Amino acid sequence: MLWIQVAFVAAVAAAAPAPAEKRWGGDHGGHWWATPSQTSDYIDFGKRWRSRDAVNGICDLSKAQMPVAPTPLPSPAAGLVLSHVALGRGTQNYTCDLSNSTAIPVAAGALATLFNVSCIAADLPDLLSKLSPIALDLPVPASSDKSSPVYNSMSGRHYFTDLTTAFFNLDTELHPSWGQGSFKKANSSAAPADATKGQFGKGDGTVPWLKLNAKMGAVNQYQEVYRLNTAGGQPPKTCKGSPASFEVQYSAEYWLYK
Numbered sequence: 001m002l003w004i005q006v007a008f009v010a011a012v013a014a015a016a017p018a019p020a021e022k023r024w025g026g027d028h029g030g031h032w033w034a035t036p037s038q039t040s041d042y043i044d045f046g047k048r049w050r051s052r053d054a055v056n057g058i059c060d061l062s063k064a065q066m067p068v069a070p071t072p073l074p075s076p077a078a079g080l081v082l083s084h085v086a087l088g089r090g091t092q093n094y095t096c097d098l099s100n101s102t103a104i105p106v107a108a109g110a111l112a113t114l115f116n117v118s119c120i121a122a123d124l125p126d127l128l129s130k131l132s133p134i135a136l137d138l139p140v141p142a143s144s145d146k147s148s149p150v151y152n153s154m155s156g157r158h159y160f161t162d163l164t165t166a167f168f169n170l171d172t173e174l175h176p177s178w179g180q181g182s183f184k185k186a187n188s189s190a191a192p193a194d195a196t197k198g199q200f201g202k203g204d205g206t207v208p209w210l211k212l213n214a215k216m217g218a219v220n221q222y223q224e225v226y227r228l229n230t231a232g233g234q235p236p237k238t239c240k241g242s243p244a245s246f247e248v249q250y251s252a253e254y255w256l257y258k
Helices: 002-012 036-053 118-123 125-136 149-153
Strands: 082-095 106-116 154-162 165-169 180-189 209-214 224-232 245-257
Touching: 082 118, 082 125, 082 154, 106 165, 106 245, 118 125, 125 224, 125 245, 149 154
Parallel strands: none
Antiparallel strands: 082 106, 082 245, 106 154, 154 165, 165 180, 180 209, 209 224, 224 245
């Protein structure tokens, strides 16, 4: 039954296309799906958590406990409180110097759609931990159909404004004042050894778990972000056979603190 519940979360998610700001990362498309037989089994569960998650902060996030990284990440700074938890699904982006036969892929940002899973983090932590691997095996969402009931589950977008600045934009037409912010990497931990390395069990590895701090001088409604329970996203070890730029599918949880 747990798998059915997890599959619902992945299957119902859809999102509007990225806004027009400059992105460091490529386009993506597709739709998340579920078979008719699955839908009849888990639609009631989905209605319960989705209706509660439709309004930011409606759940008691004080009950939510972040998973502990293999190399523990520093705790949130004193005085900060958990404001939002999102499931991110998108791509990690890389470049290769094709003039260098020994070149290795270089990180060039990321692009992901974020979905609100705050209530799941508060009430169903075991379920939350299963979402990233399930989401990774489903196509990246790209729907802009506002009539779809799953449109309400979109938190926003994550992308890079330059090669080192991660940006989280949770201000959308549905919730124009949830907040946004620019962040830089502060700490990292390798993902667990048994983390999902790529789609359908094949891939080159899992991107690290991270703690991000707000950039000095930027206008930020959020102060710290944690990337946890990652799945996929690592590039090949060398550039052999790779194009000058390419994307690697990934998913992750994002915990945002104010």
